[in-house]
Amino acid sequence: MEESIVRVEHLSHRYSVQWAVRDVSFEIPRRGIYGLLGSNGAGKSTVMNIMCGVLKQTEGDVIIADINTKQDTIAAKRHIGFLPQKPPLYGDLTVEEYLTHAADLRWVAPREVKKAVDEVLERCAISHFRKRLLKNLSGGYQQRVGIAQAIVHKPDLVVFDEPTNGLDPNQIVEIRHLIKSIAEERTVILSTHILPEVQATCDHILMMDHGKLVFVGTVDEFDNYIVPNTIFVHLANAPSTDVLARIEGVCGIEELGGQQFRIRFTDAQEVIERIVDQSIENHWRLLEIRQEKNSLDTIFAKLTEKGQ
Structure with a gap:
């Protein structure tokens, strides 16, 4: 193991x-x-x-x-490196000063501190803000500094x-990638x-x-x-819901508008095959059919x- x-x-x-x-x-x-x-x-x-x-x-x-x-x-x-929900930042320090302080607290060897700080500045894409006061950074960049302090000592x-x-939303995507x-x-x-x-x-x-x-x-x-129990169906020439409800294995139907339906079933594969067969036979013009995942x-x- x-x-x-x-x-x-x-x-x-x-x-x-x-x-x-x-x-x-x-x-x-x-x-x-x-x-x-x-x-x-x-x-x-x-x-x-x-x-x-x-x-x-x-x-x-x-x-x-x-x-x-x-x-x-x-x-x-x-x-361990830890970033609490609110980053533990000191607003009157520059980014570089703060990360140097964090490295000292994390027992980084004195001769290795500058290298460690430079590495996390680069890793978190904040090198260009190294002389900027923390309180003057946006929320997204403050979060990057918070992440940098959590990894400055290379924790496992x-x-x-x-x-x-x-x-x-843009900051969220960037932090996810980081x-x-x-x-x-x-x-x-x-x-x-x-x-x-x-x-x-x-x-x-x-x-x-x-x-x-x-x-x-x-x-x-x-x-x-x-286990999901619904199928999404989109038909260009849909019949009434009563007709769809009579298909064997269908337990219920929800109209979604635009000739789209959510169909509950007893056995997914059998119901999908029957809908496809009846769509061909009755010219319903099936545009899409798929088993839905639970949200x-x-x-x-x-x-x-x-x-x-």
Whole structure:
């Protein structure tokens, strides 16, 4: 089995009397992008803060690169880069000054600091802003600086909390590309409550709900977890819905307008074949037919129900 960068074993955490996380266990190998998915309040930020040494858990263990964070938090932190939801920036420092400070905090050897800073400036495409005060940068470039500080010490594991929150569409695409390039060399954990963000960026999903882990698997496994039960049909010369409803295996029909229909079925392949055959026989002029996938929102809702 591939060596793991993270092992979380029976992790629980309680704020006052309320459990925010309860008996969560998972393992993450090296390389790839892992989405920690869940609605606000699901417990994902608590898990991330414990993993990154910001918070001490009530119960359980977190092992980073074979180091138990309870036994040697500082040694474990050497392997971690962390970008909180709000980048920890000092507005009155220049980009270069701030990243130099971040490198010092991350135990980068003094003789290697300048090289490390130059590398992340280039990697995050912010070299031209190295002398710019942080407070004078746009939100997108502040986020790039936040990512740069998280990788300046070349950690094995990088954890991002809602990294595209508050950015415009162009900035979101740029940050996604940057995160994917970072993941070519190390493991990335991306926490978000935005389902399309996971679909666009991640290889694997860990989904939390009410402090518990309710799904672990690939994005494709997540997408196909709830078997789809609808077919999209577009006809140029459509019959009435009553005629379509009489086709064997059809359970229900939803008119979408423009002679387009969503058809629920008992067996997809048989119903598709019957629609195609009857379209040819009755000159319905079939323009498109396809089995629909569940939206991530639908799957999320179903998994949440199962986790309760």
